[in-house]
């Protein structure tokens with residue numbers, strides 16, 4: 105199978121139950137959700153969901169069609185078919201004894217992340233970026249001992265200039 | 268004019284053209300019942316909420332209108348779920364109205380509270396909880412619009428008690444108001460794709476129409492029939508499609524799939540072009556998917572894009588209302604291919620399929636003297652006596668398959684059966700619904716002794732409203748279809764399929780105030796059926812049939828259509 109990661113951007117009517125309808129569609133049909141993100145748009149009545157999922161072409165086609173079929177869905181775009189900007193944010197709480205603190209701060213700097221909380225033996229780092237960057241920073245910090253992690257899941261938009 | 272929620276609901280139903288409501292009361296909907304006598308709506312009080320939904324469903328299938336049912340909160344709503352799921356799987360237009368506890372109590376585990384909107388989310392086309400009486404009229408209108416447009420289906424509207432009691436000015440939303448930017452079903456086919464289909468038929472040597480329930484629900488039977496005859500193309504149908512093409516036409520191959528005819532399954536396997544219309548390549552139809560129709564180009568017409576490319580790879584997908592697609596195809600053939608002689612091109616193929624029919628017709632071994640009645644014989648007799656002029660409902664199991672095989676359906680909307688979900692207990696209440704839609708037609712439920720006991724309580728409903736539905740029980744003393752599988756694939760381990768301690772169905776009928784007949788000999792079948800059909804009230808005919816009779820042909824689950832077990 106040619107399983108590929110797809111980022112779907114779904115515009116839905118902002119009505120009660122719409123999130124569980126979308127999520128239920130995935131679970132009920134045995135599709136997988138890797139991450140799911142919901143937020144309002146400029147139009148008050150409309151929310152945008154960003155869902156990353158994995159599957160071969162046939163499965164993705166079926167997912168997109170099933171999403172479109174939901175009565176509350178206004179639009180579904182598979183961003184993988186377009187040039188798009190993807191971002192995820194992650195908060196990482198990492199062990200930071202005095203002896204290793206400088207090293208951690210250097211890494212934070214290289215990745216252009218921010219330290220958002222400090223204690224005598226811990227640092228909490230905020231990182232934003234695409235999947236690759238998030239993976240890399242987590243990797244880099246793992247060896248210091250990551251205590252906790254919280255990720256938002258991917259949000260994405262189509263790039264403006266496309267031909 | 269200020270009206271209560273209950274009054275608004277009934278006013279909306281009236282304006283939607285609803286004539287009959289199948290329901291069961293309770294505290295949460297008592298306000299609606301309080302208003303009912305002041306409205307022209309006819310209410311049918313069933314004996315179990317599942318019966319209400321199936322009856323509304325049968326009414327919808329037989330009449331083509333939206334079926335409506337009304338049940339109370341909590342247990343009333345959960346009892347309705349099987350019926351709703353049944354309608355969902357078969358794409359039947361239905362509006363189910365459920366009562367709900369007052370809005371301030373929602374989420375508090377209040378008495379008779381259940382999250383029915385949550386429970387039915389995966390088995391409704393859409394559902395609503397109305398929290399503000401000012402949204403009520405629009406919601407009801409949208410529910411009907413959704414139920415009947417696009418791919419039809421059940422829509423549930425949950426109404427809290429306080430919403431039903433609150434007053435607000437009544438405004439009837441116009442057509443503009445019910446439109447939703449998020450819901451725009453495609454109905455017009457792509458003309459170029461249809462041109463392609465016309466070309467494909469011209470070049471095909473062995474084409475077949477494969478029709479499904481979508482042809483029935485789109486009212487496209489006439490166009491299908493015209494096209495098949497003009498293109499000289501054999502037709503097969505799914506269980507749901509039976510009646511969409513007249514069974515007495517020489518081009519009719521019979522049903523395809525697990526219990527389909529030899530001719531239909533062979534034709535599919537050998538065909539070089541299949542035009543699937545309003546059918547969804549269900550596993551009961553395709554058999555082993557990898558070996559389905561290996562030589563055929565596939566054209567798939569369906570209003571629901573998710574049906575296309577779901578199970579099989581399609582060469583020409585056409586997303587459209589089947590009615591529009593077939594009518595447009597017809598007009599292309601009619602106007603642009605006037606000279607083409609489809610008959611001589613396809614005649615060798617048609618002859619071939621006729622030979623298959625003669626080689627292995629649908630048949631059974633008739634009962635010898637002293638042997639029990641053959642169930643197939645009973646179905647044949649019902650067909651003969653009614654000349655196909657009846658609405659036939661079935662339960663689920665062997666009774667359903669024998670009906671599909673031995674009753675020659677001539678017209679759409681005369682066969683009511685739970686195809687997708689396979690719901691035992693569907694047939695009888697559905698027959699009640701159909702009889703409400705057509706009081707003067709003969710409506711028969713062909714049942715198994717297991718299935719009929721799942722909603723037998725509705726006999727009281729039939730008696731109460733003088734609905735002269737006939738129930739013919741093919742009584743084999745077994746959960747026959749499961750027993751057949753045990754016999755064939757589980758070394759005759761008849762575990763839990765023997766129906767011991769059956770009631771006396773004749774006495775049971777009489778106890779309810781209906782009529783009961785029993786038949787044990789083949790030679791009495793015709794006489795008793797005649798008498799039953801002439802009896803102007805609900806009737807049970809308990810026919811004792813051969814206990815271990817099987818449904819053949821059969822494609823074992825997971826095998827290809829080419830691997831049929833014949834009689």
Ligand SMILES: Cc1ncc(C[n+]2csc(CCOP(=O)(O)OP(=O)(O)O)c2C)c(N)n1
Pocket residue numbers: 662663664665666667689690691692714715716717718719741743745746747748749
């Ligand atoms: C509600 C429900 N429960 C269980 C089944 C599984 N099932 C399918 S066919 C069948 C046997 C039906 O027996 P009966 O109604 O006596 O009909 P027969 O096959 O003997 O004609 C059963 C139990 C079902 N389809 N529906």
